[in-house]
Amino acid sequence: MYAYVYGPVASRRLGRSLGIAPVTDNQCNFGCVYCQLGTITHVSHERKVYAPVDAILNEVNDAISHGVAFDGLSIVGDGEPLLHSELGTLVRKLKALTDKPIALITNGSLLYQDEVLEDIKDVDILLPSLDAYDKASYARINRPHGGLPFEQVLEGLKKAGERFKGHIWLEIMLVDGWNDHDEALDAFKELLGAFRYDRLYLNTPVRPPREARVKKPSTERVKTFSEVLGGIALDYLSDEVYTSADADDYDALVALIKRHPLHRQEIQSFLEARKHDNVEGIIERLEKDKAIRVVEHDHFTMYAPSA
Ligand code: SF4
Numbered sequence: 001m002y003a004y005v006y007g008p009v010a011s012r013r014l015g016r017s018l019g020i021a022p023v024t025d026n027q028c029n030f031g032c033v034y035c036q037l038g039t040i041t042h043v044s045h046e047r048k049v050y051a052p053v054d055a056i057l058n059e060v061n062d063a064i065s066h067g068v069a070f071d072g073l074s075i076v077g078d079g080e081p082l083l084h085s086e087l088g089t090l091v092r093k094l095k096a097l098t099d100k101p102i103a104l105i106t107n108g109s110l111l112y113q114d115e116v117l118e119d120i121k122d123v124d125i126l127l128p129s130l131d132a133y134d135k136a137s138y139a140r141i142n143r144p145h146g147g148l149p150f151e152q153v154l155e156g157l158k159k160a161g162e163r164f165k166g167h168i169w170l171e172i173m174l175v176d177g178w179n180d181h182d183e184a185l186d187a188f189k190e191l192l193g194a195f196r197y198d199r200l201y202l203n204t205p206v207r208p209p210r211e212a213r214v215k216k217p218s219t220e221r222v223k224t225f226s227e228v229l230g231g232i233a234l235d236y237l238s239d240e241v242y243t244s245a246d247a248d249d250y251d252a253l254v255a256l257i258k259r260h261p262l263h264r265q266e267i268q269s270f271l272e273a274r275k276h277d278n279v280e281g282i283i284e285r286l287e288k289d290k291a292i293r294v295v296e297h298d299h300f301t302m303y304a305p306s307a
Pocket residue numbers: 028029030031032034035036037040078079080106107
């Protein structure tokens with residue numbers, strides 16, 4: 001089982017993408033109310049080596065040498081990837097391993113730092129988030145650890161818009177009652193006019209967050225945001241397809257669930273595609289596994305990390 005590489009996960013945004021997590025164990029400088037990872041280990045905004053770059057590259061190399069098919073690499077995390085202080089080296093060395101595009105999914109908090117922008121300059125697609133529309137909503141929704149002012153996050157998005165040469169696909173996670181009302185819509189409209197991005201995606205918490213009070217907004221609200229802000233609403237139901245370089249079906253599922261809670265139907269499809277002959281047996285095993293919690297979320301039975 002790999003420690004830093006998972007998938008590939010196929011999505012409409014990124015194709016079949018091999019996931020790379022340079023920051024593991026849910027270590028993040030935010031504590032978003034909608035986070036789908038297990039309990040977040042809060043860390044400061046200070047960058048450091050969270051995982052040895054060579055170990056990450058060995059796993060990517062291993063997946064490539066085993067013929068794992070993917071359309072691109074996604075640097076994402078069981079935490080915030082920009083916190084890794086050797087991200088620049090990782091990106092450069094990944095570029096030398098493959099000519100497939102590299103995407104980076106981030107909370108965007110550290111984009112104001114020149115060294116961070118330098119580290120990610122060879123990334124092809126940057127996917128930062130902006131869920132808050134003012135200081136108070138930033139404190140409520142993203143819950144940054146330590147002092148990182150909202151103005152600094154906005155400054156980072158502006159700097160990235162000016163200096164980053166690749167595509168910028170911004171994402172807003174809309175949460176019912178938290179940032180989906182008219183006041184938020186007006187504020188987002190003004191904020192989004194202040195920096196460059198190429199696409200806007202509107203997401204909703206379709207996978208179970210730790211906090212049960214987090215609900216997805218109504219379809220009407222998402223539609224209104226999409227129309228007013230010119231964003232692409234990610235469909236209510238995901239059509240993502242999951243595959244894995246891991247040969248062991250159970251280990252592969254646990255590695256996926258650790259990063260991305262799965263519907264029962266997604267687990268079934270994953271196992272059927274791998275011609276597993278005891279799908280129910282695997283599901284029973286997951287249900288007994290202390291690392292997994294089973295949650296009823298929006299009429300679906302979902303499997304999420306327990307811690
Ligand atoms: S959603 Fe992302 S940025 Fe927010 S706490 Fe979870 S890992 Fe961190």
